[in-house]
Amino acid sequence: MGYSPTHFKSINPYNEEIVCEVPMHTKEEARQIVQNSQEAYINEWINTNYEQRAKLLNAVAKEMKDNLDYYALPMTEEMGKPINEARGEVNKAAWAAEHYASFAEEYLKTEYIESDATESYVQYLPLGVTLGVLPWNAPFWLAFRYLAPALMSGNTCIMKHDSHTPLCALRIVEAFTKVGFPTNVVQNLMVGHSLLEDVIRHEYVMGVSLTGSSKAGAAVGAIAGSEIKPVVLELGGSDPAIILADTQDLEKAADVVVLSRYINAGQSCIAAKRIIVEEPIYEKFIDLLKERFEKLKLGDPKDESTTIGPIARRELVEEMHEQVDKSVAAGARLVLGGQRLDDMQGFFFPVTILADVEPGMVVSCQETFGPIASIIKVKDEEEAIKIANATDYGLGGSVWTGDVEKGKKLASRIVTGQVSINGIVKSDPRLPSGGVKKSGLGKELGPHGIKMFVNTQQVWVGPVKS
Incomplete structure (x- = not known):
């Protein structure tokens, strides 16, 4: 346009x-x-x-x-x-x-x-x-x-x-x-x-x-x-956020993942796009994310109470609906959002949570440039690393764990240019950033x-x- x-x-x-x-x-x-x-x-x-x-x-x-x-x-x-x-x-x-x-x-x-x-x-x-x-x-x-x-x-x-x-x-x-x-x-x-x-x-x-x-x-x-x-x-990026079962503060992890996913209406290369969660805490973490996503306010970007503004262009909204629809058809569970907001003024996309996402699904393979959280269940940290690296992208990633030393070891196995342990992936003038692979x-x-x-x-x- x-x-x-x-x-x-x-x-x-x-x-x-x-x-x-x-x-x-x-x-x-x-x-x-x-x-x-x-x-x-x-x-x-x-x-x-x-x-x-x-x-x-x-x-x-x-x-x-x-x-x-x-x-x-x-x-x-x-x-x-x-x-x-x-x-x-x-x-x-x-x-x-x-x-x-x-x-x-x-x-x-x-x-x-x-x-x-x-x-x-x-x-x-x-x-x-x-x-x-x-x-x-x-x-x-x-x-x-x-x-x-x-x-x-x-x-x-x-x-x-x-x-x-x-x-x-x-x-x-x-x-x-x-x-x-x-x-x-x-x-x-x-x-x-x-x-x-x-x-x-x-x-x-x-x-x-x-x-x-x-x-x-x-x-x-x-x-x-x-x-x-x-x-x-x-x-571009399809950043993984790995949430391990030994994470001490799941509430904080949920706060940060939600912030990473909704800031700039999700239109960020380094947003957490694939949330990879260990099985013992999988459903609990989904509930924590849903609770937070439901509180976000879509609206006029000039209104200081708005947390999520419109998507930049109409065609980008349509692309995301296609990504979500194809993933649901392939077996993803729609936990929140996904619906069209045709009655709203502006190019809005609803905050959306997809659970039971598999690595081959569209929302896992492609970059999702909007407020879509794709949640993947894994048995253990080995499977988490395998799935984290199963992408053409390698921009950023994060690991949440109660064992920082384990987090450091896992960081070296994640094929990205940047890894955060128990924190948000962000750019900082003091630190280098840049991706690998595509x-x-x-x-x-x-x-x-x-x-x-x-x-x-x-x-x-x-x-x-x-």
Whole structure:
């Protein structure tokens, strides 16, 4: 609904009104944006030091925090994120900016290594122009997850944001402009899929970051690979949450699983999607989840009492109904939800619990991008690990147990890029995140993420030591 051959157009998923309409860039305009980014890099940004970059990035964080609703409301209007969550996302984006402003220099400090040289070391140098291809589901956080480390390492940034969130993209660049960031260091690119390939192949684009579906990641990764350009891919997930019978606080485990599954109306790559429960506590845990899901309030995302807003687009609602219907037909037990909400204003999907899910069912094999909890019964932890890994995805996962040491051992057997023990899977500027298998390539955030778009240069100084 938001895509057209000539414009990016966002539709409010609650009232179906047009929020923002922006003309797409032509091929010539897109190439000029890349040219402008290269000139900003060569003529200005490469000559700044960490202190100067940090001062500007901290100013962006302050601008957003001081004008919270100005930056939060576009998310609520364009993709239905409840206003309280949207405010939280702006603050988290600001945190990413502040974190890298504080720690980038430490993360990228020169490393001296003993060799046969008089002196030898590794230094981390910027690449130049980078491109971030961004999704609609967390428009600010995922933008700053790319922008903050790339900028602090000395690169310039071009954002190709999703066609369904053009106002969010405009506001992000506006924040940089307002605080005096040098012209064209951060730019928006409004192009469709056909022109994106041309931009990726542009000689000045030195690295590409994409957050999106596995299909999109495969396409962008293939293009970047054919040009021998570094690429970071953060893709879909079907995260397992393993609940073992020795879990000491099942109430807390249920609270966290429910939060993980409903936040952003379930439209999160790292949400707990497959809840794998040991047999002795299986029915009890289902009851705990149902009790909590029934209390969640669907409604107007601008209403501060709303916990679940609309799904971003109507076709996504239809896809989820198809996933649930096929799984029920295959034998899954519908514990809660599943019904159509045609009498409600907006693109809503009911909070849904499916029990007795088997690994071959649609809701277990595919990513469910909405408030659907799929519960799988297992006999023991060995079966739990086997089922957790029986997926093409490997983004995140969690283990709940009363034995933390056992949890650590199990974590090493879960084939994902991130595991939480007795806690929620989340992204944190201080820690690296990124998936394996069809969930991605490379890392973002933490000290590892900032090194994705740098030239790790080894320097050998002679003469040879005697």
